[in-house]
Amino acid sequence: MTLEFRPIRKEELRQFAGVNLTAFGEALDSWHEGWFESRFDGSTTVAAFDGAILVGSSMSMPVTVAVPGGTVAAAGVTAVGVLPTHRRRGILRQMMERLLQEASSQRLPLAVLWASEGGIYSRFGFGPAARSLGIELQHPKAAMMLRPRTGSMRLVSKEEAVEILPAVHDRVVSQRPAMIVRDRVGWHYALSEEDPHLPRGEAHLFIVVHETDLGPDGYLVYRIRPDWSPRGPENTLVVVEMAATDPAATAELWRYCTEVDLVRRIEANGRGSRPVDDPIWWLLDDPQAMVATMVTTLWARVLDVPALLEARRYQQDGAVTLGVGDSADEDGSRFRLEVEGGRGRCQPTKGPADIHLGWSELGSLSLGMPCLSQLVAAGRATASSQDLARRADALLGWGPAPWCFEDI
């Protein structure tokens, strides 16, 4: 088997999309075809060919990702798939190496992706960098604590939503590491009722905006899963997406969910899943009405350590030397970070490392998750002392917690 790896030509896009969908066990349809067409220009593709047959797809889209206190341009790796006939022969490895090389040559400091299976990407230096809570709430009316209302809620059409929601989303991006800036194409797909993944009978999206005197500061997109039992209505309200710039607006959006009549259950999973610091647990009179599941969302791969650590901000001053990768003792693998006034200066150093960690673990730290002590406890990083690991957590960690619901 002689394999060739190269970017695809525009006329091969349909075949490329078909291979990707087949790898995921899905059929190519006009919705997916439209998505690939809208994302092709400006993206890097690497496809694998066995003779004339396309057998592997991968792609990297230009994205803007929030880091603590700012944003960076990044490679958004997506559309990764290999036909079942050609798996475990190194095709993904070859495609990924080419995508990461290309991203580095574009001087991008970071690559990000969502993983289908969590066991795949650590070997390529990606680490889980954001997580969310999937939430299920039973008998929501009884569970919610009464509190004074703030602002007002307004149901809006999809046409109004594409005018109002992006500004709120942009402000959330500016507050939350790991969020991904959403362009017009992204909004089109986020609010599409044609999405083949939406179950029939639940495809209608309701959109509600929370407003105060200062304007919109939160929105909720939801659908209703209908269920009528002999006891009457037992509908489920499915949160498709909820975002707010203010905790009071988040609380009002939750209140709205619980006040929709005929609903016995609320689900917030997938794109609707919530940041780990969401206030919902504290909004409940009966916290046992809620069950939360922690899920991994965005994976990050640091490509340029000094560029990334200088692009983000810090909530404390301090200094640390990181030794990264298997060759962390070799020159070029150690980086000295010095933070003053919340801004970092980072350069390669020949000095000894305070902390040794792998590329995947650095990826997990990169967006502000304060997980270094836990990585040390898990044996995935070493620190010269526990105290130093805790201080590094405080230096590299960020609040609010990283959160990403944009499944690129």
Ligand SMILES: CC(C)(COP(=O)(O)OP(=O)(O)OC[C@H]1O[C@@H](n2cnc3c(N)ncnc32)[C@H](O)[C@@H]1OP(=O)(O)O)[C@@H](O)C(=O)NCCC(=O)NCCS
């Ligand atoms: C995941 C997928 C792309 C892997 O492609 P592949 O060409 O078989 O992968 P490779 O042969 O290059 O494997 C590279 C390494 O990853 C490992 N790997 C591959 N798929 C894996 C999986 N699903 N879980 C864990 N490890 C995996 C291989 O064992 C190999 O490990 P090693 O080289 O360190 O020993 C392919 O199985 C696929 O298309 N799956 C369905 C669609 C999908 O999940 N795509 C990923 C979207 S995020």
